[in-house]
Amino acid sequence: MKALLVIAILITSSLFVKNSQAQGTAQLKFEQMDHNFGVIKEEGGPANFNFQFTNTGNVPLIIQHVEASCGCTTPEWSKEPILPGKGGFINVSYNPEQRPGVFNKSITVTSNAAKGIIVLTISGEVTPKTLLTNDLYPIDFGAARLSADELSFVRIKDHEVSSDTLKVFNPGTSPLTINFKIIPPHLNLKTIPSTIAPKGKGVIIVTFNAAKKQEYGFMTNRIYLGFNQKEQYKDAIKVSATIEEDFSKLSDEEIANAPRIELNCKIFDFKELAEGESASYTFILSNKGKKPLIIRSITASCGCTTAKPSSNVLAPGSTTDLKVTFDSQGKLGIQNKVLTVITNDPEHSTTLLHVIGTVKSKP
Numbered sequence: 001m002k003a004l005l006v007i008a009i010l011i012t013s014s015l016f017v018k019n020s021q022a023q024g025t026a027q028l029k030f031e032q033m034d035h036n037f038g039v040i041k042e043e044g045g046p047a048n049f050n051f052q053f054t055n056t057g058n059v060p061l062i063i064q065h066v067e068a069s070c071g072c073t074t075p076e077w078s079k080e081p082i083l084p085g086k087g088g089f090i091n092v093s094y095n096p097e098q099r100p101g102v103f104n105k106s107i108t109v110t111s112n113a114a115k116g117i118i119v120l121t122i123s124g125e126v127t128p129k130t131l132l133t134n135d136l137y138p139i140d141f142g143a144a145r146l147s148a149d150e151l152s153f154v155r156i157k158d159h160e161v162s163s164d165t166l167k168v169f170n171p172g173t174s175p176l177t178i179n180f181k182i183i184p185p186h187l188n189l190k191t192i193p194s195t196i197a198p199k200g201k202g203v204i205i206v207t208f209n210a211a212k213k214q215e216y217g218f219m220t221n222r223i224y225l226g227f228n229q230k231e232q233y234k235d236a237i238k239v240s241a242t243i244e245e246d247f248s249k250l251s252d253e254e255i256a257n258a259p260r261i262e263l264n265c266k267i268f269d270f271k272e273l274a275e276g277e278s279a280s281y282t283f284i285l286s287n288k289g290k291k292p293l294i295i296r297s298i299t300a301s302c303g304c305t306t307a308k309p310s311s312n313v314l315a316p317g318s319t320t321d322l323k324v325t326f327d328s329q330g331k332l333g334i335q336n337k338v339l340t341v342i343t344n345d346p347e348h349s350t351t352l353l354h355v356i357g358t359v360k361s362k363p
Contacts, residue, residue: 026082027057028113030120035092037124042096046074051090051120055082057113065110066090073105073122092122100128137169141235143227144176144196145169146204153241156210160246165203166237170196174228178204181224181233186212189223210243216296216342217350218242245296247346259316260289261345263353270357273328283322283353287314289345296342304328305337305355328359335359 030053037047055061060081068075072095078088092107107120137145147167156162168191170176176196180189188207196202213219220240224233250258263285270279287293293314298307304327311320326337339353 024058025114026055026059026061026084026112028061028109028111028115028118029054029056030118033118034121034123037094037122039125039127040096041129042098042100042126043129044096046093046095047124048091048093049122051092051107052087053090054087055084055113058084060084061088062112063088063090063109064112067108067110068092069106069108072096072099072103073107075107077109090120092120094122094124096126100126102126133169133171137167141225141227143170143172144178144225145171146237149236150238150240151206153208153239155242155244156208157246158216158243159211161207161209161211163205163207165205168196168202168204170198170200170202173198176200177228179226179229181226182221183223184213184221186210187221187223187239204237206239208239208241210241213243216243216245217299217340245342245344245346245349247349250346255346257290258346259287259291259293259314259344261293261341261343261348261351262286262288263322263351266352267354267356268324268326270326270355272358272360273326274362275332275359276329276362278325278327279357280323280325281355283324284319285309285314285322285341286319287316290316292316294344296344297340298322298342299340301338301340304331305339307339307353324353324355326355326357331359332361333359 030051032051035049035051037049040047060083062081063077066075066077074093076091082088090107090109094103094105102125104121104123107122109118109120110116133145137147139146139149151164151166153162153164168178175198177194178191183189186209190205192203192205218240220238222236222238224236226233263283265283268281273279295309295312298309300307305324307322307324309320309322314320324339335355335357337355339355341351341353343349343351
C-alpha cells in the first residue's frame with residue numbers, strides 16, 4: 001500500500017513539473033537597447049557593437065530572426081538555444097562607407113520570448129573622408145585622369161545648344177595637351193586651359209548643337225582622345241542626348257489640328273522561342289489627327305530587334321504597317337526589348353513599344 005502511495009506521489013510530482021515547464025516562458029533581457037557610436041570616420045571601416053542579453057525566463061530562449069533596417073547594417077547573433085539564466089549576444093556591424101552624415105538604424109529581434117519582437121537601435125555620425133585625386137578623377141587614361149568618361153545631355157530640344165564639362169587632372173611631370181578625333185558636326189570639344197600644367201587641373205568643354213544633328217530620339221557618340229599630339233586614340237568618352245521636337249510655341253488651335261498617333265497595341269508577346277529562332281509582328285500605326293503624321297525615328301534597345309514602317313509619313317486618317325522582328329540568337333531567358341517611336345504628335349511625341357517573351361535553349 002505504501003509502495004502504491006509513493007508511486008502516485010512521484011507520478012503527480014512529474015506531471016506537476018511537466019505542466020510547469022509547459023506553462024513556462026523565455027524572457028529576453030538586454031543590458032541596453034540602443035547604442036550611439038558617436039563620431040566615426042567614413043574611411044575607418046565597419047563599426048561594431050555587441051548587444052548582450054540574458055534569458056531571465058524558465059525555458060530555453062531561441063532567437064529566431066534578426067533583421068536590420070538597412071543593408072549597411074549587418075547583424076550576427078547566438079544561434080543555439082539559450083538556457084534559463086544564461087546569456088547571448090546580437091552583434092551589429094555598421095558600414096559607413098559612402099554614408100557621411102548622421103545615421104539612426106533599427107535592428108528587429110524576433111524570438112520565442114514572452115515579448116516576441118524587440119527593436120534595438122544604433123546611431124552616430126559619419127565624418128566624410130577627404131577625397132583624394134583618384135576619388136575626384138576616377139577615370140584613368142594614363143596621361144590624364146578624368147572625373148567621368150560619359151557626358152549625358154539627357155533631353156535637349158531640336159533647336160537648342162547646350163554645354164557641359166568633364167574635369168581633367170594631369171598626373172604627369174610634363175605639360176599635357178588633349179586632342180580629339182572623330183568629332184561629329186553637332187559636337188564641339190575644347191580643353192581649358194589648352195595646356196594643363198603638371199599636377200594641374202582643367203576641363204573639357206563639350207557643346208551639343210541639336211540643330212546641326214537634324215535627328216530625333218536618343219543618340220550617342222564616342223569621341224576618342226589623344227594626348228600630347230601622339231596618334232594613339234585608344235581612350236574615349238561617350239556623349240549622349242535625347243533630341244526632342246519643341247512644341248512649346250504651338251497655339252491651342254495648332255495643337256487641336258496636329259497629327260495624333262494611335263496603335264492597335266503596344267506589346268508584342270512572342271510567348272516562347274527556341275534560341276536562334278525569330279519572331280515577327282506587325283503593329284498597325286494610325287494617324288487620328290488633322291495634319292500629316294511624320295515618323296521621325298524608330299530605335300530599339302537591342303540590335304536583336306528591328307522595326308521598319310511601310311511609310312514614314314501618314315496622311316490624316318491613314319494607317320501604316322510597322323513590322324517588328326526579334327532575333328533570339330544569343331538571347332536566353334525572359335526578354336523585354338523596347339522600341340522608341342518618335343513622331344511629330346505634340347502630345348505623344350514619344351511612344352514606347354515592347355517586345356516580350358522567353359527564349360529557351362534548344363532541346
